[in-house]
Amino acid sequence: MAPVVYKASIPDIPVIRHSIFTYLFNIIDHPASSPAFVDAKDGQMITRGEVKDRALRLAWGLRQRVLLPGVTDPKLSTNLERGDTLMILSPNTLSWPMTLFGCVAAGLRLTFASSSATARELSWQWSDSLARAVIVHPPLVQVVKDMFKLIGVSDAEAAQRIWVVDQIWKEDAPKLLGCNWLGDLVGNETLEQEELFDGDLAEETVYICYSSGTTGRPKGVETTHKNVATVLSATQAYWKQVETDKDVLLGLMPVYHMFGLAMHMHYPLFANRPLVMMNDGFEAETFCKTVQQYKITTVMLVPPIMLTLSTHPAIDQYDMSSITNIASGAAPLSAALANKVLDRLKARGANVVLLQGCGSTETTCPAQMVAPFDSVKKFGSVGTLLPNVQARLVDDDERDVAEGVAGEMWLKGPTITKGYLNNPTANASSFSPDGWFKTGDVLRRDQDGYYYIVDRKKELxxxxxxxxxxxxxxxxxxxxxxxxxxxxxxxxxxxxxxxxxxxxxxxxxxxxxxxxxxxxxxxxxxxxxxxxxxxxxxxxxxxxxxxxxxxxxxxxxxxxxxxxxxxxxxxxxxxxxxxxxxx
The missing domain is CATH 3.30.300.30 (ANL, C-terminal domain)
Structure with a gap:
């Protein structure tokens, strides 16, 4: 019997088969002068053109001026090559966009580590990802040194592999003495053209985010250029219903996590909307002050932040009327909590649409989203499938369940990861022989094609x-x-x-x-x-x-x-x- 395959309720979109850099900066035509990223604290702003220019100059420096212990012979230093992996260990800063896209333009892979990770946790990711160097925020240099000591890397080799980044947009930024400084690689020379990943090459891995697994060892999720480029337009297929040319986005989520990476670092450039970055993390009064100062329209929140906003007095002390959209994801959101926040914002003059969705690192963030016009009617649902994404619901024997019956969701599509790095066991258990990704989440589907989470099959x-x-x-x-x-x-x-x-x-x-x-x-x-x-x-x-x-x-x-x-x-x-x- 043929499998029961569900498809999106809205039309498919073209699958993007180009480098992320090529797609965002050369194929999509937005003015170079457009504001791209703004530091909420001091108002420092970088434009779209500045991101591209510094990224290409950094890319040249990475490929031409960085010498690292060789892959096959550590005693022989070699330049970085296309396909090599670098680790980034940094909280959110204004240096992220230029660092990220500089590495992508250079044809490198990137693996992102949590800025709260311990030396023990870093050591596994470093070894498993086969990273050649780590780009690190100054206060985190010591934890990297501790990580290298833990795995037996000499101080001399560690010094060669550590590159410190801070205020990369500044020519005269203060430096941490005795360390390689990433900003020194941004000189007058520039790549005439970014490394290309057209056609089938777009299937090459560009990001390796680590997702915890039931075996205890975090797994490296291989995300491709095609995955990221395609998910942007798939997301906009829903968001365009509430977007305007005056939108200003607020960035709160850590960008080393796929949610923040896709929606903060990539989507604003794709949609040509400025992102105001709260780089010191969430604090309720600072959040409200930032909304008022920059007339924020769109915020992406997780339930714990919603919980704080539901009771904090700062909402009543600032002008919150500019907010039109709140996107919530990463964890379930109760109706009581959502309504309390929305009611408080409404009392302050904000007419807000709550956008909910569901996804994971393996699905390049959203796989389902609730259509804005259904945001009230379908509250509690994680949404309908994004364009190009297909789904099955199966029982414990991997047979399709009847209509309306809950089953484990399997997914397939151009935004789904190609697999786990160096982990054939995890790939065999997480993917069917014909390529379906087994999410481990048990959902039911209603008659309108909306999905509801019932349980979690995995132990995470x-x-x-x-x-x-x-x-x-x-x-x-x-x-x-x-x-x-x-x-x-x-x-x-x-x-x-x-x-x-x-x-x-x-x-x-x-x-x-x-x-x-x-x-x-x-x-x-x-x-x-x-x-x-x-x-x-x-x-x-x-x-x-x-x-x-x-x-x-x-x-x-x-x-x-x-x-x-x-x-x-x-x-x-x-x-x-x-x-x-x-x-």
Whole structure:
């Protein structure tokens, strides 16, 4: 029987088969003088033409002036070549666009690391991606040095591989002494033409974002030029219904994450809309002040930020009337929370359309979006399929489910990753023989072609815009001298939609369980210990619970469903206790 394949409800679009750089700066015809990126703090602005010019000059410097230990023989220094990989480790700054597109113009691949990553976490990504150098923000140089020490790279070799970037748009930017300075590569020489990736070459990998996997090791998602270029026009197929020529976008999301990378670094250039960058992260009053100062129309938010805005007094102290669109993604958004924020903005004169969608690193951000005219009617849905994206819904036996029945979503299309870097096992389990990507998300489809998330087949914990692998946390926790065994699950915060990592831990000393005081102290010690071992979003915000033993199957697999049931029982007890206390 032929598979049941669902398609987008709107017409397909042309698939873009060019380099991202070629497409954004040479094929799309926007004025070079158009404002492209603005630093919200000081108003520093760079135009579209300045991004292109400095990117091409940086590209020349990268290819001609950087000597690195050779790939096959580290003792022999060689120039960067087309297809080599560089790592970027930096929070959002105004240097990002020129650095990013300079590397792309040079024909390089890029892998992006979280600016909160530890040396341990960086070491795996560095080794797996086969990066040759790392471009790093000045305050993060030490963590890179620590990473190199961890993997046995000499100080001399590390110094050769570290390139520091800050204020790359300035000719006289202050420098960190004793380090290679990326800005020094931006001289008078320039590439006459960017490296081309036309036709089938657009299938080459350009970005490698790391997505946590259930095996514990983050997986390098290979995103191609075609993936990124095509998703831009696919997204606009929905957004054009609410876009205007006066739009000003606000950038809050980390651009090392696919959401921020696609929607902050690429979409504004594609749509010719300026992006105002809040590079110090979200703070409610600064957010409101920025909206008022720059007359922001479009903001891309995640539920935790919506939660803050739902109660913060700053909204009542600034002019928020310019906001017309809020795009929310990366985590579920409750109707109660959304309506509270929208009502507050409406009271301040803002007529806002809430745009929701769903996607992942593997789908190059959105795979489904809610049409603006259905934003109220279909609230709670993650949307309909983007143009050119096809879907199947299958049961546990990989057979298509009946209409209206929930099933695991499989996707196929020009915006879907070509696979995981150096990981044939993950590719075999995540892709069908005929090329369908198995998302691991269980959804149902209504009669209008709108999809609703029902469950998550995979074990990943989604906290804010991040993915946390239970197995990764378990491996680290087992290094604690007081921990004998451990199982990690996510517990849901019903209001924010976040999953909070919780560890169930078997102590080495079973006598700890005989005293409530000793048990509580042990749990707090473990929870505090892991703070220094992982990035902030992997912390055990759901707590640590000491158990006599971790439930496992006959083959030794952790029975997470049993832990989830235990968490439900604990939640009911806590609720009863809170109710009794009120009485």
């Amino acid at each position: 914990i989604k906290y804010k815009a991040y993915q946390v692998a239970p197995a990764e946390l378990e491996a680290i926790l087992l290094e604690h001298p007081e921990v004998a065994d451990v199982g990690v699950i996510g517990i849901m915060d019903a209001y924010t939609g976040d999953e909070l990592p919780r560890a169930y831990v078997e102590p080495v000393d079973p006598l700890i369980l005989q005293s409530s005081t000793a048990k509580h102290s042990f749990e707090k010690r473990v929870q505090q210990w892991i703070v220094g071992q992982v990035a902030h979003y992997k912390r055990l915000r759901g707590g640590v619970v000491a158990l006599e033993s971790i439930p496992k199957s006959g083959t030794g697999k952790i029975l997470r469903k049993d832990l989830r049931e235990l968490a439900k029982v604990e939640a009911k007890k806590a609720a009863k206790g809170a109710s009794a206390a009120r009485l």
